[in-house]
Amino acid sequence: MLTIKKICAGYNGKIILKEISLNVAQGSVIALIGPNGSGKTTLIRTVSGVLPPxxxxxxxxxxxxxxxSVQERSRVIAVVPQMRTLPPAFTVREAVTLGRTPYLNWLGQISDHDLEIINQALTQTDLLDLAERNIGELSGGEQQRVLLARALAQQTPVLLLDEPTAHLDLQYQVSFLEKVYRxxxxSLDEINNGIEKRAVLVAIHDLNLLSRYADQVALMVNGRLECLGTPAEVLRPEILSKAYNLPLTIIQDQGSGLSAVLPDQRPFEL
Amino acid sequence: MKITARPLLISLGYLCAAFLISIVVGSVFIPPATLLDLITSALRGESSPFDPNGSFSTILFQLRLPRTVLLLLVGASLAGSGSAYQGLFRNPLADPFLIGVASGAGMGAVIAMTIQWPYTPLGLLAVPLAAFIGALLAVLVVSQLARVGKTIPTTNLILAGVSVSAFSSAVSSLLMINSSGELRRAIVWLMGGSTMTGWGPVLGVLPYAAIGLTALLLLGHPLNVLQFGDEQAQQLGVPVQKVRRIVIVAATLVTAAAVAFAGVIGFVGLVVPHIVRILWGGDYRRLLPLSMICGAGLLLITDVAARTIIAPQEIPVGIITALMGAPFFLWVLKRSKSQNYW
Known part of the structure; x- marks a missing residue:
């Protein structure tokens, strides 16, 4: 669905992404992992069109x-950005309504069809009860869901997320990633209701939740795609130790097939 | 984000009341009951029985009405461009006066005036054009000076605005000292006293205000999206650079026209959008039209005060807006950290 082919990109003439090639198929979640500065955010910005390759x-x-055009592209790709301060005076519904921008004229008139999609996005993200509240009054997890709902209202086949769980506690991380996976x-019900499978690319730091929610894992190191495969193929001690420059152990739970990544080295003597 | 009718009706009612007061109150009081008769008589080309020597109709049609319409357009322009600048810079303190645009326009206008006083048809074109160029230069210099990376911090914007403002005011003053005869008149004009009479200035402002304000009214939705930052706005399908350029040109155009014909009137562009925000929220599709209506109303009321406080002498209206606006500015500055309506 989304094909990234030998992309190079950077800032001020300095190349950060080095020949990244990646295919994000419809109906799959690809987790983008890698150390800080490895180029995950740059890749998302490039694909979203903010940074020209x-x-x-x-x-x-x-x-x-x-x-x-900018508008045509925003009908194909939606982005859930890394959370910064959001304008506090918008209500949740107003913010999610902005997700309809790709389909509106400059006056921003909302049709009944738009309202229906906005309500659907609010329902999918459990925000219906908070719809009339101001964003400034919400918790970090709720704000992050507002950004997801806004991206859903864009009704794009491709969804990019940049560290959406960075500020969430464990409960919200799990429920957020479940929504992304969905x-x-x-579900069959959703497919019968006309919901299309999306192609999802999500940059994420938490290596432990991946194995449950990602179909594939792409490991980036120094602007290169170091390794691409299923969670079981990529989440291996020899690969991750090298990438993160840290000896580590991976514990597999035989029953569920889930794995946990633990660093070996203690940062200081206790 | 519905544009409900109630705020619109309230603000329009306020504007109509201000308009009426502005027409009847002044050194000579025109009884409201005679207004309709004066107008219908004038339309029929007869003299009204209430007005045997014609002094009421002269005052009404040659002084009050043109002045009121001029200030209506100026108030709408200043408040409209104020809310647009606030949205564009994502900054609660952006105001055509505080960010130096008005002073830049003033400098441009003074430069044009030293060459050509605005009573010929050419002058009517040259002064607003020069004001527009001065204003555009000011806003570009200020936004470049204040920018840090991709954002423009509040303090930087104000500091850059103050310095550009000081510079262009100094140039204006220098030119006015050199220009002999009309000095006092120019000073009063620069302080926001509309000394020009008749319909000339109204016709001068009208095309700029009509074009600029219409453009701003169409930009409510993109300005809403811009509140989330340029990057997110682009990802939501807004051609950010194009929108920015149109907002800057439109807001600067109406500011320049207002300054060229009514002088530098500060703080209307700051006070009005904030009051509208507090009353009716920050949706730019609503904020822009309501700010324009309320800005016109506020300036008319202020002008009535300017005409009556020490009548028969007039205080330049810019002095009154500054007296009211400066404390308001400090209040906004103090609140801007904690406010939830912004």
Whole structure:
């Protein structure tokens, strides 16, 4: 669905992404992992169109994404950005309504069809009860769900998320990632209701939750795609130790097939 | 984000009341009951029985009405551009006066005036054009000076605004000292006293205000999206650079026209959008039109005060807006950290 082909990109002439190639298929979640500064956010910014690539191709079903206008592109790709301060005076519903921007004229008139989609996005993210509250009054987890709902209202086949769980506690991390997983793997009911499978690319630091929610893991190191495979293939001590420059152990739970990554080295003597 | 009718009705009612007061109150009181008769008589080309020597109709049609319409347009322009700048810079303190745009326009206008006083048709074009160029230069310099990376911090914006403002005011003063005869008149004009009479200035402002304000009214939705930052706005499908350029040109155009014909009137662009925000929220599709209406109303009421406080002498209206606006500015500055309506 989304094809990233030999993409190079960077800032002020300094190349950060070095020939990244990655295919994000419809109905799959790819987790983008790697140490700080490895280029995860840069890749997401490049694919979203905010940062033009220096070379390489970005394709959506063989269509050249870089040839699309800003508005056309925002109908293909939606982004859940790394959470910063959000304008506090917007209500949740107003913020989610902005997700309809790709389909609105400059006056921003909302049709009944738009309202329906906004309500659906609010329902999917459990925000219906908070819809009339101001964003400034919400917790970090709720704000992050607002950003997800806004991206859902964009109704794009491709969804990019940049460390969406960074500020969430464990409970919210799990429920947030479950929602993300559902977007690529909708239930039969949802499919019957006309919900399409999406292609999801999510940059994430938490290595332990991956094995449950990601179909594939892409490991980036120094702007290169170091390793791509299923969680079981990539989450291996020899691969991660090298990437993160830290001796570590991976504990497998035989029953569930889930794994936990633990660093070996103590940072200081106790 | 519905545009409900109630705020619109309230603000329009307020504007109509201000308009009426502004027409009837002054050194000569025109009884409201005679207004309709004066107008219908004038339309029929007869003299009204209430007005045997024609002094009421002269005052009404040659002084009050043009002045009121001019200040209505100016108030709408200043408050409209104020809310647009606030949205564009994502900054509660952006105001055409505080960020130096008005002073830049003033400098441009003074430069044009030293060459051509605005009573010929050419002058009517040259002064607003020069004001527009001065204002555009000011806003570009200020936004470049204040920028840190991709954001413009509040303090930087104000500091850059103050310095550009000080510089262009100094140039204006220097030119006015050199220009002999009309000095006092220019000073009063620069303080926001509309000394020009008749319909000339109204016709001068009208095309700029009509174009600029219409453009701003169409930009409510993109400005809403811009509140989440340029990057998110682009990811939501807004052509950010294009929108920014149109907002800057439109807001600066109406500011320049207002300054060129009514002088530098500060704080209207700050006070009005904030009051509208507190009353009716920050949705720019609503904020822009309501700010324009309330800005016009506020300036008319302020002007009535300017005409009556020490009548028969007039205080330049810019002095009154500054007297009211400066404490308000400090209040906004203090609140801007904790406010939830912004």
């Amino acid at each position: 220096a070379s390489g191709d970005l394709l959506f079903n063989r269509e050249d994404l870089t040839a699309l 977007l690529a793997h909708p």
